[in-house]
Amino acid sequence: MIVSEADFARCLDEVLSAPAQAGDGVLGPDSVMWRVHREAALFLGAGRALLLQLAHPWVSAGIAEQSKVFADPLGRFHRTFSIVYTMVFGTRDQAAAVARWLYRRHAAVGGVMTETAGPFAAGSRYRANDVEALRWVHATLVETAMMSYGLLCPPLTDAEREQYWREAMRFAGLFGIPRDVLPADWVSFKIYTAAMMESETLTVSTAARDIAQRIFSGEATWVGPPRWFSALTAEMLPERLRLAFDLPDGAREHRSAARARIWLPRLYAALPPRLRTVGPYQEAMARLCGEPCPSFTRLLNRGWIGQPLMPAANAAGVRRPSAQS
Known part of the structure; x- marks a missing residue:
């Protein structure tokens, strides 16, 4: 099922009409999602989330044929993080603006499968705004965030995981995903992701393998990730x-991942809060305190989202006009 403009408008209206929490955003600083997504630790899962998304043939086809990921890999990284962090930490108006931009972007992405991959036959059409594809992309973000958080931070309780999933269901509306297609609770969500991991829907196509090789070798991004990062990424994926x-998944990679699991938590615990938490979270906290965004936070934002501030609600796309930078 394709998410129509009317479907998206209904989902967005449901998100924006929900009772406000503390703060001025879709969620607030007392939410579990803020507590999880403020941590820089979540970057550890970036490779896993990307590969799981690429494993869906429609996603890899769209990236291979429509995206500028190879021409501007850093720009794609910044756009992705700018969208997600603005949805989480921005005001309601900011979150709605980037959600509308993302819907329009997805609506323009579609084409014909050039090869058969799993249940998707060569010659069949794909669309980025398909509900099932969107639901899978959302699931990769949610599950990977929780997994990455647990690598370096104290694990959440069962009750906190349930609250996180309820918040993630609300977050899904910003992607145009209707609530009634989502699992009812965290246990059901884990059953869904486990089933997807084993299903033929996730089939690594030639395009997906090529994109992954170019990114992890450094060919597309000028410099490849360190061995420990690649080893952790491989470890976080299902074997198939x-x-x-x-x-690569040999003894050297296993040793590298094992060492990283020891030294990373120690290093992370020693970092000051302004390095452990991402720039958009720090910007949001300054906003809620009625203070201007600090210079150091603006600098952090340039690293995380490619610009000094989260996109303004009236900005075109996901970049703030230069006059406001």
Whole structure:
């Protein structure tokens, strides 16, 4: 099912009409999502989330044929993080603006499968605004965030995980995903993701394998990720997908991942809060305190989202006009 403009408008209206929490955003500083997504630790899962998304043939086809990921990999990174962080930490108006931009962007992405991959036959059409594809992309973000958070931060309780999932269901409306297609609770969500991991819907196509190889080798991004990051990424994937992506998975990689699991938590715990938390969260906290965004936070934002401030509600796309930068 394709998310029509009317479907998206209904989902967005449901998000914006929900009772406000503390603060001025879709969620607030007392939410579990803020507590989880403020942590820089979530970057550890970026590779996993990307590969799981690429494993859906429609996603990899769209990236291969429509995206500028290879021409501007850093720009794609910044746009992705700018959208997600603005949805989480921005005001309601900011979150709605980037959600509308993302819907329009997805509505323009579609084409014909050039190869058969799993249940998707060569010659069949794909659309980025398909509900099932959007639901999977949302699921990769949610599950990977929780997994990455648990690598370096104290694990959440069962009750906190349930609250996080309720908040993630609200977050899904910004992607145009209707609430009634989402699992009812965290346990049901984990059952859904486990089933997807084993289903033929996730089939690593030639396009997906090529994109992954170019990114992880450094060919597309000028410099490849360190061995420990690649090793952790491989470790966080199901075996069948790890093999399908042809990721290095030998004794050297296992030792590298094991060492990283020891030294990363120690290093992370020693970092000051302004380095442990992402720039958009710090910007949001300054906003809620009625203070201007600090210079250091603006600098952090340039690293995380490619600009000094989250996109303004009236900005075109996901970049703030230069006069406001």
